Amino acid sequence: MKKIANFIILLSVLTLGGNKSFGQIIVRVRPARPAVVINRPPAPSPRHVWVDEDWQLSGGRYVWHGGYWTAPPRPGAFYVRGHWRNTRRGSIWVPGHWR
Template structure:
C-alpha cells in the first residue's frame, strides 16, 4: 500500500512540474524594463526586505511590476532576484524567490 501511495505522489509531482513548465511564455527577445524613477517608500518594519521591480507572467505575456516590501518567510532567508533564462526558442522569465 505504501508503494502505491509513494508512486501516486511521485506521479502527481511530475505531472504538476510538467504543467508548470508548459505554462511559461517564451519570448524571442528579452523585453526592456521601463525607465522609472519611483522612490522606495520606508520599510514598514526592520524585518521587511525590499523585493525589486521585476516581470510578472500575465495571460497576455509579461508585465512589469514595481518593487515592494515583504517579510521573509523565515529567519536568514534572502531574496533571489528574477532573471531571464535562455531556452532553445528564446527566453523565459524565472521569477524571484526566497531562499
C-alpha cells in the first residue's frame, strides 16, 4: 500500500512539474520602438553572438530591452529574432529564441 501511495505522489509531482504556462498578452496597438542608438561593444570572444534589441514582457506590459552579446547554447545554434505575429484579436509578441 505504501509503495502505491509513493508512486501516486511521484506521478502527480512529475505531471504537475512538467506543465508550462504559455500566457500571452494581445495588444491592439503595438508599442513604438524607441529611437535609441545602441553602440555595440566589441565581442567578448569570436564565439559570442549579438542578440538584437527586442521587447520583453515585464509586469504585464512590453518593455524595450537593449541588445547584448551571448554564447550560443550549443554548436551550430543560431538566434531567431523576436517578431510580432498578427491575429484576429490583435498582435502577439513572439520572443526571440535559439534554433
